[in-house]
Amino acid sequence: MARIPIFYYHSIGNIGPETLAANTFRKHLEILKELEFKPITFSQLITGQYDSTHKNVVLTFDDGLIDNYERAFPILQEFCCKATFFIIAGFDKVTRWVNPKTSSWSDYKRQGFTIPFPSMQNHHREELIKYGMEIGSHSMSHRKLNKTPPDHLKKEIFGSKNCLEDSHGIEISSFCFPKGRYNKTVLSIVESAGFKGACTTMPGFYSLSENPFECGRFLIEKPQLFRRILELASSNNPIFENTLTAIRPLLKLKNSYL
Numbered sequence: 001m002a003r004i005p006i007f008y009y010h011s012i013g014n015i016g017p018e019t020l021a022a023n024t025f026r027k028h029l030e031i032l033k034e035l036e037f038k039p040i041t042f043s044q045l046i047t048g049q050y051d052s053t054h055k056n057v058v059l060t061f062d063d064g065l066i067d068n069y070e071r072a073f074p075i076l077q078e079f080c081c082k083a084t085f086f087i088i089a090g091f092d093k094v095t096r097w098v099n100p101k102t103s104s105w106s107d108y109k110r111q112g113f114t115i116p117f118p119s120m121q122n123h124h125r126e127e128l129i130k131y132g133m134e135i136g137s138h139s140m141s142h143r144k145l146n147k148t149p150p151d152h153l154k155k156e157i158f159g160s161k162n163c164l165e166d167s168h169g170i171e172i173s174s175f176c177f178p179k180g181r182y183n184k185t186v187l188s189i190v191e192s193a194g195f196k197g198a199c200t201t202m203p204g205f206y207s208l209s210e211n212p213f214e215c216g217r218f219l220i221e222k223p224q225l226f227r228r229i230l231e232l233a234s235s236n237n238p239i240f241e242n243t244l245t246a247i248r249p250l251l252k253l254k255n256s257y258l
């Protein structure tokens with residue numbers, strides 16, 4: 001198979017506008033099963049540790065929210081699906097809040113921000129790891145790395161890797177740019193920290209010719225569109241690139257917090 005889709009999620013099954021309904025997420029996994037896609041982790045993908053005779057797919061979750069553990073993890077287990085969870089290493093004690101009127105986010109509680117999004121803790125992540133899920137880094141504090149001074153970049157990138165490795169006693173191989181922001185300096189520091197690949201928020205399929213540090217992903221809600229992306233991945237249609245260009249506006253991020 002030439003193209004492997006990487007999907008990304010954020011909150012699952014919370015209330016308000018900034019979450020994906022648990023039933024919709026379940027529908028995604030039903031479609032994967034129906035179309036015989038096999039979910040692998042992001043590090044399996046970038047290190048080539050997967051069976052290329054299967055139709056493979058990667059499911060990723062950004063921000064390490066506790067609803068990923070409480071709502072998505074049981075559904076992933078039910079469908080025997082692996083996934084990668086990108087954790088903000090310095091946010092264990094941080095609960096984020098959403099303003100349902102503006103769909104905006106805050107890293108602390110303030111007026112109008114009424115929906116809490118607590119973070120996973122070490123023991124939650126340990127359970128994910130025990131089940132074969134991957135833990136990756138989403139920086140220390142979720143700031144835009146392209147706007148971060150070089151001396152602080154090392155804390156965000158090396159620091160988050162060391163922090164998660166110390167907490168869990170495993171190698172952390174995968175990185176995900178907060179809010180999809182990066183530049184050449186960020187890329188070179190991520191590579192020199194020993195990560196093996198990184199995820200962006202640009203839509204696009206993974207292919208072997210791609211730089212593993214700039215992997216595209218799809219942010220999809222509607223099951224029909226989710227199905228269409230999978231069908232495109234399996235197809236050798238020569239007009240594929242045009243199709244992808246055509247659907248890009250549909251995939252535009254509405255959520256600046258990712």
Ligand SMILES: [Zn+2]
Nearest residue numbers: 062063179258
């Ligand atoms: Zn994020």
